[in-house]
Amino acid sequence: MLYNRSSFQSSFSLREKFFNLDLVLLFSILLLGIISIFAQFSSSGGIFDYYSKSHALRFSVFFLFFLGVSFTPIRFWHNSSFLLFLSLVGMLLFVKFYGVQSQGSRRWVNLFVINLQPSELMKISIILFLSNYYHKISEGDVNKIKYLLYPVLAIMAPFILVLTQPDLGTAILILLSGVVVTWLAGVKWKIFAYLSLAALIFAPIAISFLKPYQKSRILTFLNPDADPLGAGYQIIQSKIAIGSGGLFGKGFLNGSQAYLNFLPEKHTDFIFTLYSEEFGFLGSVLMVFLYSLITYRIIKIGTETRSIFGKLFCYGFANAFFIYVAVNMSMVLGLLPIVGAPLPILSYGGSSMLAIMFGLGIVMSCNVYKNNAIG
């Protein structure tokens, strides 16, 4: 078996690395990025303005970043995950007191080049951190109270920090991403049941801390027609836009709802609405297919990866990625309340795209270095 490479070979030539790239995933991401540039262009009313320009620039830069992450050994990401997590918690604390304020919440830290939103990166970092954590722990220890303390603390700290920014949507996504990894690692149902029960008991107390606008969003979801010009306006207009798109859509740059400003936040949370209005049912199904394909390829890489860290991260990230897509689409389709969750890559937003590309890069890195030992 000497002619066979060792499973624990640590260095590859660049050529080998390139062949280890998952090209289906790579081109799906590229295609999604190109569609996103067109969507942002349409969202700006058919001109290259600040939004569409900076989105195109960001995607180009972040795509290179993604490739860079892909070719960085997976071991590096494994080793630096704790540091990354800690520094993001630090940034969240920093944001709490010195963050840039916008529309009543402090979410951003001014990095001069961009206003970074640490909470977005936290969505990835929590998966990374927990994958690292469970990579080391033997299966027998997973359900011991002692070993549960860390994960609970690691999830609750960023959750509460982000929730109080306030940013309900991101906080919930961080919570979900963390919980899913924990569960995948083998933590028993029973423990989740106890924790949920505890959460349920504390929920009324937590709700009393919710801002009035957050409460009204939940109420609005339950009956959007009650206040058609207020908070329900967004859901109604979004449904009108999507519904009026029909089978084939109104055509590129012809979405009247978006063009005439009936759509709120059309660059960010409601970008899918605009896309769906212009490209109709067929275009929307294509988009759902593209996101499903990306999710599938991530899961496939996770399955092929031998290390527990890589597996947990890929699965955890696949689930998180899918949740972002599902939550955003369900939201604009009127199936969930408006919580403020961007659609990966398609939505305008630097931090969100950076986080997604970072996550995808690590997944790709898992594939490139799939035979590498982590240690």
Added chain:
Amino acid sequence: MLSFNSSNIASKTRTIGRRMFLLNSIKAVVVMGIFVRLASLQISEVSKYRSLADKNRFRETKFAPPRGVIEDYFGNEIASNTRIYQLHITPENTPNISKLLTRLKSLINLSDRRITSIQKKIIKQKKWETTIISDNLTWSEFSRLNLFLHELEGAIPIVSVARIYKNDASAHAIGYVSEVSPRDMRNKKYLSKLNISGIAVGKTGLESTLDEDMLGSPGYLRYEVNAYGKKIKQVSIDNGKKGKTFRTTLDNEVQLFAAKSLENVSGAVCVMDIYNGDIISMVSSPSFNPNSFVHGINQNEWNGLLNNRDKPMINKAISGLYPPGSTIKTLTALSALENDVVNSRLTVRCKGYIDLHGERFHCWKKEGHGLVGMRTALKKSCDVYFYEVARRLGIDRLANTAEKFGLGKKVLQNYREEKAGTVPNTKWKIRELGKNWYLGETLHSGIGQGYFLSTPLQLTLMTAQIANGGFKLKPRILLHENDQVSNLQKYLDHKNSTPGNIMSTEDQIFNFGLQPLFRNQENINLVKDAMFAATNEVGGTSYRSRHKNKKFMFAGKTGSSQIKRFTEEQREAEVKQENISYLERDHAWFVAFAPVSNPRYAISVLVEHGGSGSSAAAPLAKNIIKKVLERHQGRSSYSNRKMENI
């Protein structure tokens, strides 16, 4: 570094794989859910959301098309449209509204009060809706506006059309239009459907009843607007459909002549074709200027109309109720003959009064008419004779005949303001007043006083139905393309085309499907003959107003309806009508048909507080009859030409 044994890793991998499989199944379900939702929104409910999106997208400005025109019989426009000059502003395009209004004040006639009301209105409505600053500018104001238009940002000069009435003579028959009121919106369903602010709608007369058809279908301008309501571009324009034009039976020239005849009195004139029921003329006096209402009447003019003693806003021809007075003696005589209560040879001695159960009933002639028969009684309008006839006839049979001849119910269906009047009988009195009928009231009713109330148009119809030989007539004021030639008209055409061919009454009725109002036509002829005598024989009540020219000779009956009974003292003192106060004088009536040789038209003239029919009403009727007969040739040839065209 190899701290994990391979079985640990394998077991961990199995757990993770198993749990991931479960999550993937959930993902598949969620994807299906999104797929189904997309399909339901974009495929099943696409039309619902399309229309909602269009509702978002488009905003329509409706505007009224030109209103339908009302013509007289010969096609002359009585109510037509004219070009007017207006000034509109749209608040969203006006940077400074109060500054603009101040500037406008120096250019056009704009009162401070109007400015305040405009500003109030602008606050209430949407900023893209146009506000009318002035809806009827003079040409000089309009040209001045256009000259300074560059300084008046937001002001839009508009050339539009509005109603114009050629004269006041037909103001009552035609009615008038004015700006729609909240009450109109409530009462008229079609208006809420139209939903054009400030549109002129018919308020009275034909303008009111034909309003829906004359409004036409509105035009609209369709704009694409954005979410903030700002107009992006004009998408389409629809000019709407002009309202329907209506032709009436009125003769504009007769209208003008009749109005002129009534110039200095308060009253009404109605002229009717006795064969086809055409209303040739319907005039009420004094009249008003209907054009004043089109652009909003000013308070002074309105108060002047409301407080006028002679009530110019009321169409006396159909809404004025008066006791018919002696004109009803024709029906009293007819009813008695038809019911075989008396025969025409009945004579009564009139000594100026009769006493009945201790009450004295006076004849208008204090010294009495002596021995009179029916013809003379009608000719001289002897009250005592008709007291006797009425006493024998009874009120119920008289009422029956009166109703048959068109009293007590509306003549036309075209007027909301038309009144039905009253034909009293024993049942009516118990129902309305809760009292029994007294014989004395029968006597008063027999000479058209007491409870009887009728409109000038009703008495015209009554006279027309006597004049045409006693056949039921369906009056009309509107002509329609699909009007059938009336049976009476066919009968007339036959009579004219075969002179000398005398058909028995039974054959006439049978051949032409006529509806006789009589049992024996002789009785009708007897009344007609007596009316001839009243006008054309010495001693007749309207002898002084007769036409000597055979062509214009007419037969008529005078009447006066009492406002206030004379006291015994006044009667003894022989007080003349001219000497009592205006509002206590009797109303003067005259009903007639002409020409006597071959009757064609019936007329009634009412002069409020005119004193006596023979002196106040009959001379007016004489002139109008001449005018109508002079126009007859033109009218019938015009109608023949029309027939050929159809």
